[in-house]
Amino acid sequence: MKRNLVMKVMTLALGMLTFLATTTAASACIWGLYQPEEPKSLREK
Amino acid sequence: MGNVEKLSNFIASKISANLSIDSEREEVLAYGAFALIQTILSIIIIVIFGVIFDVLIEVLVISFSAAILRKFSGGVHATSPIRCALIGMFIFGVLAFLVKHFIINLDFIYLIVIMMIAFAFVLYIMFKYSPVGSVNKPLKNEKTRKNLKIKSIKFVLYLLILNIILITTYFKTKNSFLLTISLCISTGVVWQSITMVSLGHLIINILDKLLGGTN
Numbered sequence: 404m405k406r407n408l409v410m411k412v413m414t415l416a417l418g419m420l421t422f423l424a425t426t427t428a429a430s431a432c433i434w435g436l437y438q439p440e441e442p443k444s445l446r447e448k
Numbered sequence: 449m450g451n452v453e454k455l456s457n458f459i460a461s462k463i464s465a466n467l468s469i470d471s472e473r474e475e476v477l478a479y480g481a482f483a484l485i486q487t488i489l490s491i492i493i494i495v496i497f498g499v500i501f502d503v504l505i506e507v508l509v510i511s512f513s514a515a516i517l518r519k520f521s522g523g524v525h526a527t528s529p530i531r532c533a534l535i536g537m538f539i540f541g542v543l544a545f546l547v548k549h550f551i552i553n554l555d556f557i558y559l560i561v562i563m564m565i566a567f568a569f570v571l572y573i574m575f576k577y578s579p580v581g582s583v584n585k586p587l588k589n590e591k592t593r594k595n596l597k598i599k600s601i602k603f604v605l606y607l608l609i610l611n612i613i614l615i616t617t618y619f620k621t622k623n624s625f626l627l628t629i630s631l632c633i634s635t636g637v638v639w640q641s642i643t644m645v646s647l648g649h650l651i652i653n654i655l656d657k658l659l660g661g662t663n
């Protein structure tokens with residue numbers, strides 16, 4: 404039961420963070436005055 | 449590596465271990481976690497400053513106007529997430545304080561002239577420089593650059609329309625809160641435009657060095 408709940412939370416976090424990373428990569432920079440290096444798979448070609 | 453990066457990587461590795469995903473996907477997760485934590489951290493620091501110095505609404509409107517425009521137009525960066533949040537708090541805090549205690553007291557006609565000049569300046573900067581890339585995000589793709597420039601200009605035009613509505617309503621109702629919001633929006637976009645030119649680079653670099661940055 405607990406394991407099932409953890410997996411659901413992890414899956415939800417996976418979707419949310421992937422979405423956030425993708426939308427952030429499509430903009431000029433991250434919120435605020437700091438820009439970390441982008442993951443290779445999200446860099447513009 | 450800073451604490452925000454460490455926390456982001458920790459979250460990504462936990463999710464990755466539980467869901468058995470590859471390292472490339474884990475990198476994306478860490479980037480997403482970083483974006484989330486950095487945004488929350490910046491907003492929390494600004495809210496604390498706003499509450500302590502009684503400029504909460506002003507500092508939030510200025511920072512959101514500047515930060516949203518920044519997503520499309522880019523600009524100079526600090527050398528660490530914490531320095532970024534502290535510099536943001538300081539700059540937006542000082543600007544909010546100036547708007548609330550000094551600029552708002554100017555004659556209405558001067559305020560209108562100042563805001564007209566402000567938006568003309570912002571639109572000029574957006575047409576000429578947007579988007580400004582950085583070492584970690586150079587923005588070299590021509591299609592991406594054109595797309596971001598259009599979004600920057602559109603966003604400024606939306607804010608200009610909003611400002612005209614706020615000022616017209618202020619003129620009818622004499623509710624000074626509307627004028628304050630309008631001034632804060634103008635201040636936020638002007639500051640963001642400054643971060644796209646050499647003056648902004650100089651200011652951020654000085655503050656970054658004062659906070660221990662090495663660039």
